[in-house]
Amino acid sequence: MLRWLLAIFLLASLAARADEASAVITGVITSNGRPAARVPVKSDEGFVTTTNDRGEYRLIVTPGHRWVSSGTDHADVYVAAGDTTRADLHADVIREMFFFEPRDDREHAMAEVSLQQQDLLRLPIGRTLDDVTRIAPGARGTNFGRSILGSATGGNSAFIDGVETPGLPNVQLPLEFYDTVNILTIGQRLEFGHATGGLLLATTPARSRARTTAFLYYQPRQSSTSGVFTTATRHWDAGFTTSVPFTDRLWLFAGYDHFAGDEEHSGLGVFRDRSTVDAMLAKLEFTATPSMKLIAEGFGDPGRTGFDEGSFHTGSESGLLRAIANNSTWLAEGGASHSSLRGSDFRFSHTTWVNANVERMFAHHVLRGGVEYAREPVYDFTFIGSSEDSRYSAAYLGDSWYAKENLVVEGGIRHQDLQGIGDTWLPRASVIWRQSRDLKLFATYGRYGDDLALAAPFSSPVTMREASAGAELTMFFPLSVRLVHREIEGRSLNGALVEVAGDIAALRIHLADLIVSHDDGYANVFSDFPERRHQASLTASLPIGIAEAGVIVTRPDQFVADLHLGLRLNKVTLVADVMNVTGRDGDRIARFGIRAAL
Numbered sequence: 001m002l003r004w005l006l007a008i009f010l011l012a013s014l015a016a017r018a019d020e021a022s023a024v025i026t027g028v029i030t031s032n033g034r035p036a037a038r039v040p041v042k043s044d045e046g047f048v049t050t051t052n053d054r055g056e057y058r059l060i061v062t063p064g065h066r067w068v069s070s071g072t073d074h075a076d077v078y079v080a081a082g083d084t085t086r087a088d089l090h091a092d093v094i095r096e097m098f099f100f101e102p103r104d105d106r107e108h109a110m111a112e113v114s115l116q117q118q119d120l121l122r123l124p125i126g127r128t129l130d131d132v133t134r135i136a137p138g139a140r141g142t143n144f145g146r147s148i149l150g151s152a153t154g155g156n157s158a159f160i161d162g163v164e165t166p167g168l169p170n171v172q173l174p175l176e177f178y179d180t181v182n183i184l185t186i187g188q189r190l191e192f193g194h195a196t197g198g199l200l201l202a203t204t205p206a207r208s209r210a211r212t213t214a215f216l217y218y219q220p221r222q223s224s225t226s227g228v229f230t231t232a233t234r235h236w237d238a239g240f241t242t243s244v245p246f247t248d249r250l251w252l253f254a255g256y257d258h259f260a261g262d263e264e265h266s267g268l269g270v271f272r273d274r275s276t277v278d279a280m281l282a283k284l285e286f287t288a289t290p291s292m293k294l295i296a297e298g299f300g301d302p303g304r305t306g307f308d309e310g311s312f313h314t315g316s317e318s319g320l321l322r323a324i325a326n327n328s329t330w331l332a333e334g335g336a337s338h339s340s341l342r343g344s345d346f347r348f349s350h351t352t353w354v355n356a357n358v359e360r361m362f363a364h365h366v367l368r369g370g371v372e373y374a375r376e377p378v379y380d381f382t383f384i385g386s387s388e389d390s391r392y393s394a395a396y397l398g399d400s401w402y403a404k405e406n407l408v409v410e411g412g413i414r415h416q417d418l419q420g421i422g423d424t425w426l427p428r429a430s431v432i433w434r435q436s437r438d439l440k441l442f443a444t445y446g447r448y449g450d451d452l453a454l455a456a457p458f459s460s461p462v463t464m465r466e467a468s469a470g471a472e473l474t475m476f477f478p479l480s481v482r483l484v485h486r487e488i489e490g491r492s493l494n495g496a497l498v499e500v501a502g503d504i505a506a507l508r509i510h511l512a513d514l515i516v517s518h519d520d521g522y523a524n525v526f527s528d529f530p531e532r533r534h535q536a537s538l539t540a541s542l543p544i545g546i547a548e549a550g551v552i553v554t555r556p557d558q559f560v561a562d563l564h565l566g567l568r569l570n571k572v573t574l575v576a577d578v579m580n581v582t583g584r585d586g587d588r589i590a591r592f593g594i595r596a597a598l
Contacts, residue, residue, distance in 0.1 A: 022506040022543065023063045023079040027088040028055045029070050032327065041070040041089075044209050048116045048180055060506055062543075067209045072287055074209075109430040109442035109468070111186035111482060111497060113510060117205075120175040121595070122541035122550040124562035124577040127217060127237060127259070128172045129158060129165075129181070129202055135510070135539050135552060136183040136198060156197040161204055161283075161297060163318050163337045163353070164194065171316045172277045172301045174257045176215055176241050176595075179205040186468050186484055186497070187444040190396040190412045190428050191357070191370065196448045196464040196488060204283055204297070205243065207251045212242040217575075217593035224587040232264045239279070249287040256280050277301045295322040316341040331359040366400040368412070393417050398428070406434040416449055424449045424463065443469040464488045470497075477502035477509070493518035509540040548573075571597040 025043070028051075029036040035055025042048045043059055044067040051057045051070075059068065063081040067074060070089050079085040113136055115123075125131045133156075158165045165171045184192075184199040192199055221234040239257030246252065259277040281299035288294055300317035322335035334356035357370035374392040398412025414426040430444040448464045470482030477500045486493040495516035502509065513536040534555075541550035541564075550564035561581045567574045575593035 022060050023066075023081055024084040025059045025061055025066060025068055025077060025079060025087055026084060027057060027068075027086050029057060029089050030055060031071070036070075039070055040206070041068060042179070042206065042208065043068050044211060045118070047118055060503070069207060072207075072290055074207075109187050109432055109444045110184055110189070111468075111480075111499070113183040113501075115181045115183075117175075117179055119508060119541060120178060120181065122543075122548050122564060122566065123539055124550055124552055124564040124579060125175075127174050129160070129175075129178070129200065130172075132175075132181055133183060133198070133200060134554070135537055136185060156200065157192070157195040158200040158202070160202050160299065160318070161320065162322070162335065162355075163320050163339060165316070165318070165339070171279070171299065171318065172259065173279050173281060173299060174215075174237065174239060174255075174259075176213065176239070176257070177204055177255045177279075177281050177299075178202050186466070186482065187430060188428075188446065188448065190368065190398045190414050193394055193396070193414050193416055193426055193449060196462055204281065204299075205241075205253050207245070207285060208243050210243060210245055212240060212598040213595060214238075214240045214598060215593065215595045217591060219589065219591045222587065222589055230266050232266075233262070235259070235261045237277075251285045253283045253285075254281065291327055292323070292325045295320075295324070297322075314341065329361045333357055364402040366402075367398070368400070369395075369397045371395045390418065408432040438474045440472040440474075441470075442472070443467075462489055476504075491519040507540065507542045509538075511538045512536065 029039055029041060031039075035051075035053075037051055037053045037055060039051050040048055041051060041057045041059065043061050045062060047059055047061055049057050049059050057070075061079065063079060063083075065076065065078050067076050068087050068089075069075075073089040075087040075089060077085050077087050115132065120132070123135070125134060160171070160173070180203050182199075182201045184201065185197075188195070188199055216238040217236060219233070219235040221232055223230055223232045237257055237259035239255065241253070241255040244252045244254075257277075257279040259275075259279070261273075261275045263273040263275075265271045265273070279299075279301045281297075283295065283297040283299075286294045298317070298319040300315065302315035302317050316339065318337060318339040320335055320337035322333065324331075324333040326332070334354075336352070336354045338352060352375040353372070354374075355370060355372040357368070360367045372392075372394040375390075394414065394416040396412060396414040398410065401409045401411075403409055409429075409431050411429040412427070414428065416424045416426065418424075426447045426449055428444075428446040430442065432440065432442045434440045445467045446465075448466065449462075465487045466484065468482055468484040470480060472478055472480040480497075480499045480501075482497045482499075484493075484495050484497065493516055495514060495518075498513045500509070500511040513534075515534050536555045538553040539551070542548065546568045548564075548566040548568065552562045554560050559582065562579045563577070563581050565576045573595045575591075575595065577591040577593075579589040579591070580587065
């Protein structure tokens with residue numbers, strides 16, 4: 001605990017200096033003459049926030065000429081260091097469904113970690129989406145599948161712009177391709193039905209000004225020894241992203257990244273593993289009318305190779321079409337996607353996924369409903385032969401009832417039908433009571449089903465019951481305490497999650513401490529773990545003048561600290577990351593990088 005306090009004190013003592021290196025943009029977003037609640041607002045730097053119920057927003061930005069946007073409107077403003085500038089946007093705002101828009105939603109009783117692009121680039125984490133899960137409460141190392149708050153192998157799901165990524169690990173897109181990432185671990189909503197563990201929700205950038213960035217990261221050759229075996233690794237990747245507004249209605253975001261890795265294993269002989277990944281993304285948005293938007297997108301890493309100089313090849317591709325329409329009282333969206341994962345010896349394809357969702361607001365209610373249909377993926381090993389895809393369908397209906405100004409009751413039911421398994425009914429409910437301005441009480445109940453072969457191709461379908469209750473106290477930082485109980489396949493988990501999260505000026509901090517006790521063999525992946533576990537994590541980031549710093553401290557068994565340092569020189573940022581600074585629980589790893597805004 002002393003180490004936690006010292007780390008918090010050190011970062012907080014620097015917060016005052018951050019005021020001199022940051023500025024604030026505030027304002028009100030309106031739609032059809034009314035305040036636009038819970039809509040995203042972003043700056044040209046990638047900083048994102050969400051309006052409150054009164055349509056108000058607050059963005060912390062770097063001083064200078066800035067560009068803020070929401071929906072179809074934008075504004076150019078100048079803000080000096082330490083000052084606050086107002087920018088109101090009077091526009092029809094196209095909101096996106098909860099299903100596709102990760103956000104820090106304090107109105108609901110979910111347990112989530114919300115990361116914006118500046119967080120992803122200022123924290124010492126790996127280069128791809130899989131690595132982000134390390135900072136989630138209950139995560140163990142970088143393997144989200146072995147999270148204490150996970151379930152059976154594959155019980156976690158990852159979505160990129162609403163598309164469930166095929167295969168494990170997830171598609172290897174670099175962090176520069178993402179705008180926001182949310183990790184949900186407790187209290188999943190009706191829109192999600194494919195996981196009995198955590199949910200990783202990522203979105204790519206929405207409309208912004210013309211901008212191109214380039215990046216290069218390099219991890220020098222490093223060796224680690226375990227017994228008689230030694231592994232030497234060396235990695236690098238380089239790429240770019242670009243935003244191109246062709247017209248006021250047509251906008252393109254695209255990115256490319258080439259990754260190369262070299263691993264040499266020695267001990268009883270020598271084995272060399274060389275791999276390359278070519279990751280690509282293209283996203284085209286067309287605003288047909290002030291209340292309708294069309295999106296076409298494709299992403300993937302089809303050139304992934306590895307194992308003894310390319311003797312094995314695998315890659316994935318995903319494509320999607322989406323339409324969003326709304327006015328002041330309703331919102332509708334629908335989409336279709338095609339995803340595939342293939343390799344030298346197998347073909348694993350998620351051939352079709354179609355969904356539609358509707359949200360209707362009236363009086364004190366917000367009704368949500370949706371349907372899904374998927375033709376399920378299968379592994380097709382060439383030495384076994386082919387097999388037919390299974391089919392999956394689902395529908396959900398729920399209501400958020402704002403019974404009083406300080407009381408929200410949510411409830412609904414989700415129905416899933418998987419070919420060969422049958423029907424599964426998944427009810428969800430939650431109550432959120434804001435007892436005072438600084439105190440919120442909440443409780444949730446839900447039943448979840450891990451039915452999709454895409455999420456768990458080698459495990460039997462499982463269901464989970466989850467109940468949680470807790471409180472959030474808002475003072476200097478929001479402090480939340482939550483008790484959770486889970487049952488999976490006759491085995492149970494009981495735990496307590498304590499979280500502190502918030503901003504002081506430009507300092508962002510998230511502290512989580514998880515204590516759990518579970519049955520032996522809980523969720524089929526913890527049979528080798530002791531019954532009782534205590535896990536804690538601290539993440540913090542802070543710009544200091546032309547410098548920036550970030551830190552991650554975790555305690556799965558003992559304290560492990562990772563450090564990020566950056567130096568901004570005009571439009572160029574020099575980066576140095578050191579993983580496992582103390583050298584405990586493994587070997588120290590260094591990584592260097594450079595980012596440039598062109």
